[in-house]
Amino acid sequence: MDEHAFLDGMRAPKLALPGGPRRWIEDSFRLLTEHFGVEPLRRPPVLPGDFVPVGYDGSEAAARELCATMCERMGVPFERVHFSFRLETVSEAAGLFGSAMLDLYVDPDHPVSRGAAPGDLAAVRAHSDRLGTASFEQVDRIIESGLTDLGVDLRPVVQRLGMGEFGAEVVRCLLIASGSDPEQRAERVRAAYESDVRRRPAVGRWLDLAADCPGVAPIPGQSAVLLRSDVLADPLKLLAATSHELSHELLSRAELPWATGPLEEPLTDLCALFHGFGIALVNAAVDETTLDDEWVHTSGYLGEHALAEALALYRFRQHQLVRDGPLLPEWHQALDPEPRARFAARLDDLTGGPPTVLGW
Structure with a gap:
């Protein structure tokens, strides 16, 4: 070219x-x-x-x-939108939240795993490299150190984005596991990896805080606009x-x-x-x-x-x-x-x- x-x-x-x-x-x-x-x-x-x-x-x-x-x-209406200029920090906390949720998902004794198909759990155990990499305590530390001095409670935002990270990783693992032969599976692993590598951090995100999200209370009529600090x-x-x-x-x-x-x-x-x-x-x-x-x-x-x-x-x-x-x-x-x-x-x-x- x-x-x-x-x-x-x-x-x-x-x-x-x-x-x-x-x-x-x-x-x-x-x-x-x-x-x-x-x-x-x-x-x-x-x-x-x-x-x-x-x-x-x-x-x-x-x-x-x-x-x-x-x-x-x-x-x-300005009062309807929660603005934050710490998207990088919010995204980091959300990523850790999603990873910590994966650990609960594969724990047979935790309520999060109830109703999950055995094949789905097996796919996550076999193909996720995020298991055992994060804890909710880490999420709390990031929120307390980098997201509490803004006059805006960003914990619901972190939780919503974190649940999205969790769901996306489960889907990724299922796609990898769906390969019918070793070569096809290897290609799916490569494609998923390259997709992660090429994904550039967004400059901004909009989030509907009133939308339904498992484990997160909705905030009627409210939304969040998250922007990168740069x-x-x-x-x-x-x-x-x-x-x-x-x-x-x-x-x-x-x-x-x-x-x-x-x-x-x-x-x-x-x-x-x-x-x-x-x-x-x-x-x-x-x-x-x-x-x-x-x-x-x-x-x-x-x-x-x-x-x-x-x-x-x-x-x-x-x-x-x-x-x-x-x-x-x-x-x-x-x-x-x-x-x-x-x-x-x-x-x-x-x-x-x-x-x-x-x-x-």
């Missing part, structure tokens, strides 16, 4: 979009407009340089205030990640049948863009400073190319509503050079010619 093809892949959608990116974006944008109405399009988009307060210092307190402003912009120092990433997670809140609470399934994540990116955070999403999609590194840092699911073209559609629909000057807006200068060019080119396509020539 040559360098151009590699970089193009870095900027492309992370998932195949039915009908191609442009058709999928147009169809999904229509659904978002039908649900949320056109009011989000009437407002100017968020300019990161103006939206982030001048005195932003990268502290958790400053980030929490910025998140409150984002909630107001997106119509999400976004504190980068307001652009903070805007992009938080707008994405808050879009999960908007779409999940509405229980829209078209907002679930394998394309939920790119749709959530598009929802954040629809609510005005497209510039932040586009500019945060590829970390240009890492292009020469072994790992190029990317964020989001739609990718820079599709986001830039989705932002052009956003502007086209917006201009049809408000006619606020030229179709090619002044704010497009806030985009990074490559997506800025793609944004302008897509506007050309949507209007049938260059906006400056047509006088839009």
Whole structure:
């Protein structure tokens, strides 16, 4: 693969979009407009340089205030969302919780193992390398040392994520054990291992605290947005990640049948863009400073190319509503050079010619 093809892949959608990116974006944008109405399009988009307060210092307190402003912009009650900027610590504790649950699962004398199929227990005993690696005391120590000074009780969050880790490991072991011959089983082990190695830590997570979860009491009407600590120092990433997670809140609470399934994540990116955070999403999609590194840092699911073209559609629909000057807006200068060019080119396509020539 040559360098151009590699970089193009870095900027492309992370998932195949039915009908191609442009058709999928147009169809999904229509659904978002039908649900949320056109009011989000009437407002100017968020300019990161103006939206982030001048005195932003990268502290958790400053980030929490910025998140409150984002909630107001997106119509999400701030008091309904528990924000944390310790996703790494929460994930570590959840991983240990899941591993400790596995030990209870394979203990025939513990209630957790009751009702489990003998074959399932045998698969976990044979194929899980997490047995005997953690304890609930370790989980408690992490919570007490790193998650208790935030004014937010994160124990239910750790437990929910930990139960997810536990369930995922059981499923992984069952898949490995389902191989019909030694070679097939070895291939499943290799694939499961490579999947774990390649999985990059998420920048953010949204969690419905009201959802049913075994052993965890629901908190009606509440959710959690968990963000990595490194976004504190980068307001652009903070805007992009938080707008994405808050879009999960908007779409999940509405229980829209078209907002679930394998394309939920790119749709959530598009929802954040629809609510005005497209510039932040586009500019945060590829970390240009890492292009020469072994790992190029990317964020989001739609990718820079599709986001830039989705932002052009956003502007086209917006201009049809408000006619606020030229179709090619002044704010497009806030985009990074490559997506800025793609944004302008897509506007050309949507209007049938260059906006400056047509006088839009």
